[in-house]
Amino acid sequence: MKNDNQVLITELEKLLRGGTAHVGFEDAIAELPEALLGQTPENLPYSIWQLVEHIRIAQADMLDFCRNPDYKALNWPEDYWPKETAPKDKAAFECSVRSIQEDLEAFIQLIHQGDLYTPFPHGEGQTLLREALQIADHTAYHVAEIVVIRRLLDVWR
Template identity: 60%
Template sequence: MVNDKNVLTDEIIKLLNGGTAHATFDDAIAGLPTQHRGQIPNGLPYSIWQLVEHIRIALWDMLEFSKDGNHQSPKWPDGYWVKDEAPENDEAWDKSLNQIKTNLAEMIDLVKTGDLFTQIPHGDGQTLLREALQAADHTAYHVAEIIIIRRLLGTWES
């Protein structure tokens, strides 16, 4: 007999990792030329760097909210978007990417071990299931934007 919770957990993890129906975060940034991290194509409001940082901040916030009743979310919307169009240096870029990977792994561990259905005590109806699905959906949405920017910059090979 199939364990429904295991099936659901496995599907959430697939969704968090991305790639089942679309490109992953790692796919979207692979081979990105350094000089394109901070470019903003004509008519768009942000750069790839700003999207990467937005993904990092939002994922961190959803993770921390899911596990820490004392967590304070950034002020919306300013606290979720950086003003700098480009990272200060390669170290800042790598630090952001590493935090995304670390927080994603921690969210996956929380999904594996946590109660998906009980409301988070310090929330207003949220569950771990909702936070994990929101994290996956949010990241996928912005991964698509990264790919669009790369297409506009001529740096995406599908």
């Protein structure tokens, strides 16, 4: 039988990969028409591109915080949101998605190897466990927004 920490790490990994109760990031962005990446539906402040880039930036920032004892915080909110509503091309979008995937894998490696409970010396009480939950929560929130935008643009399954 697994010990409690192994059970927790297994469940955190499932949660970080998209959980089991809702659509994950990969499904939310699957088969997106390039022309719609920069569209902003009426009364919404951002596009799918901006949400994807925001997920990338925030996740990279949290990963940096966990790995870097000399971490320097970004400026909120300006450093966390792209100014452009659309990527310059499909390759830029794919690069952002790839970065999200690579950083997620790096973070999952951290939770498998790191101490989940000891606060980071350079933080204000944050632990690896807290950062894992924050990445999962933050990503799930914005994935839901991507799905809503896709529904509004009539490109959801």
